[in-house]
Amino acid sequence: MSITSFYFLCLFALTLLLYYLVPKKVQWPLLLLLSIGYFLTSAEVRDSHAWYLILYPMAAVGAVWGAAILIDRTKEQKKKLAALICAVLFCVGLLCTLKFFHLGLLAPMGISFYTLTLLGYLFDVYYEIGPVQRNYGKLLLFGCYFPTMISGPIMKYSDMEKQMYTGHKLDYRNVTFGMQRMLLGFFKKLVISERTAILANEIFNNYEKYSGVSIWVGAAAFTMQLYTDFDGCMDIVLGISECFGIRLPENFSAPFLSRSIEEYWRRWHISLGDWLKNYLFYPLLRTKFFMNLPKKLKGKLGKKGAKQATTFLAMLILWFTIGYWHGGAWTFIIGSGLLHWFYIVSGKLMEPLFVKWRAFFHIEKEKKGFILFQRVRTFFLVMIGLVFFRSATVPDALRVLGRGVSGLGLQLFRNGVLSGLGLDWTELMILALSILFSAWVTIHNQKEDMRVTLEKKPIWLRWIALYALLFYVILLGKYGPGYSASEFIYQNFKV
Template sequence: MIYTKNGFEIKQILKKDKDWGINMAFNTLTFLLFFVVILILYYIVPLKYRWIFLLLSSYFFYLYASVKFALFIIITTISSYIGAIMIDKTHVEERKIKDMDLTAAEKKIEKEKIKKNRKFILISLLVLNFGILVFLKYFNFFAQNLNVLFDSISLANRVPTFNLILPLGISFYTFQTMSYVIDVYWGKVNAERNLGKVALFVSFFPQIIEGPIGRFKDLAPQLYKPNANSEKNIVYGVQLMMWGYFKKMVIADRVAVVADFVFGNYLSISGVGTIIGIFLYAIQDYTDFSGCIDIARGCAQAMGIEMAENFKRPYFSRTIPEFWRRWHMSLGAWMKDYVFYPFSLTKVMRKLGKATKKRFGKYLGRTLPVAIGNILVFFLVGVWHGANWNYIVWGLFYGVLIAIASLMKPIFDWLNTKLKIKTNSKLFIGFQILRTFWITCIGCIIFRAENLHAAWDIFLKSFQIIDFPLNIKAELLTFGLNKANYIVLLASLIILFIIDVFQEKMLIRDWFNKRNLVFKFFIYFIAFAAIIALGMYGPGMSSNQFVYMQF
């Protein structure tokens, strides 16, 4: 894949014949054949060797997709394996000090030496691995912005740019592996002594493309244990995969046609058409990313491995903080544990909290450090998504909103009381859900637009409903879909909405699997037929790759 934005080119590596394409993406026949073969062999291989088989399968997948750039994942794996063991040894050395024949002062000095050594190892690992990610993903961005700065002050200096390659899944496996190293540093997990097992944790093929970002203590034991044959695992896994394929190929790839047209031609369409494009891009972003995660989790579940949940019906959220507790949950949890909490507990933030409490009261003293922490976290979330000002502003947009909301909560609560608003009424909850969705649509504009200037123009265009076309149907038919496709899209969105509503209230798969065999096979047949017959492929309608593969 080649992803271009603001003149900055990133190449995402996925092999397709002689070119780099999407031959091993989840929505290809190649991947489906690969997975079926792997699943069959997985349950044939003796129990104690299954983790080895998974390792070989994962490396086959990665090398097939990105053989020229496998060096980067190997560097991350080996450095983390060695570094984690070295860190673990410092914990052992520190525990031995209490039994040494030393004075209390001498023991303290020895402990400080060990702690400094441990911290040095951790920082070295973080600099090495995040350094690789930063260089490959952001060097050209920094160079181009420095060159713009030099031009503005009439300097002839130039920072060179390179045709950099972004290895498959580097953002996901780097974050996942560094969480393992940090957990070893904090003493939450012991370092794994088997290099092959660390390599499997880093490269497990269902999650390498788009996550979710797993934790060692949760994911690793499942990868290594001899999972017994289970019909239930296979059934549940295939169900989840089919739901993911429905969201991706029937909905996401269909709405992408309209969203791409609107964001590319917003100057020549109506305000209402622009609103429709924004709305459909929000749907695309959700169904594409969550569809991929469902496929990945389904693949793992078919082998008895439960990966972290990454989405929980985010568009039913009543507030922006709740939205981010439901959206890309594994990234949010990573940022909370490894950035937000450590930052909030720094001496600077503690001092700020105490000073603010003394001057402005307990609530603000407690909330201001949290608000600043949220701004930092969402700035980093924006940066994580890519080297582009849109992503940075998008992250800050959410960080500042959440900070303001937390700081002004007493005022909002006072207004609700004064206005006698029944905050638990269905009407008010509905208003909150629609308000939150509208705010996320603004975020979608910033995220999807070609640049910040275009994002502002699209935002303003969405208010120009005075030019509502006399025949909105005619305009919609110029967006790339015909009438039949719009009918399919509407029906699919209704199904998505109904399923999500039920999932909010119950474990729908447990309910479904208790139904009789005839009913279940009927649903299977309808779902399979819908994916085959209504999935976006064929002449002029090739399946789009997953949106988050570029990150």
């Protein structure tokens, strides 16, 4: 059942009604039943009649649940470590078996996200920085909470414990704010993402016909497609959860306002970045090998250089993991991993030179023009990575980039070719206006949540604005007979 489908919205409305009618102590079991039901009606289960797929997350939760209780009860460090290792190997082994080794077994929906969510909980218990959940059903809800099964965000148990299991009274503000955010998500997904997909698919699938500007239009279209698809999904997910009185962690914070790749990754897929830093990068730096490495390199690189080289090596492992998590193919490892590692490392190494250049040309770092240049540069570097991300193979990506620097390539703007791509000038105008509106909302949200701003307006103006956006989505969204929005594109680019 697609999260954008009419049937899902009906199910959500019915569950929301029941949620506030039943006693508070029954609310979390109701969400658990809905989560299991949603899992069992997913396309993977329904189309293959593979009801047994629900056993995978239940087994992963069982392994983590048992290991966490054992870790909490025993005082022997060796037993704690053994329980941790066994549970991690079981969960990671299950993930790899289903996603990488292709043994003819179907991979259940959301396996990447619930695996990282559960392992984060287990690590917190092991390091004694998080509480233990002794109720299997409650931990199952945490691991398989239905809104997050699509594309996250990756949750931290200590942040979610009280919210998930404590009853909630009906709160008009939570419900209305949640539905407003869902509406914005549908707008991004159905109006913007599905239109940019038409341009991106045409150019990437037939890149031999295009060059120069046309290639970069395709790359920009795919960048916007991926962003509005993923961010739109997050708006829907966070909005659904907010209606139940449960606030999930934010996953995006205006990434295309970033002035560097490093800042971009602090704003894009925030929950994944935080998880990998807390449970991979920092623990890696605390291992004996990385603690001793600066001492070995000190004689050749100096104290500062040795420390920097050690950090860069740990970052290399981190970024390789990020790329591998997105799919395992080299297009993902390069496009969302190693290339970004190269951007960040080269930027840090060349920073002294950049400082001299700015001083020589009398460029003030905080001037609006220079900030705009940095943001455009960051967007362009991200686009290059996403060319690899979108291409079938690395050679294909290199050929696409090669076409991008060969000639002006104005094919898109001649003789009505745009109509041949499925976007006539009316569609292009709708797309351009929609992107501008989305950008305006994003920038406004950096100062104040648009919903809060709207709340301050007269009620008649508020309802006009909301109904205008609703009918804009209904009339101009890509859905209905002959069209399927059953998947969010980001599901195809992760483990």
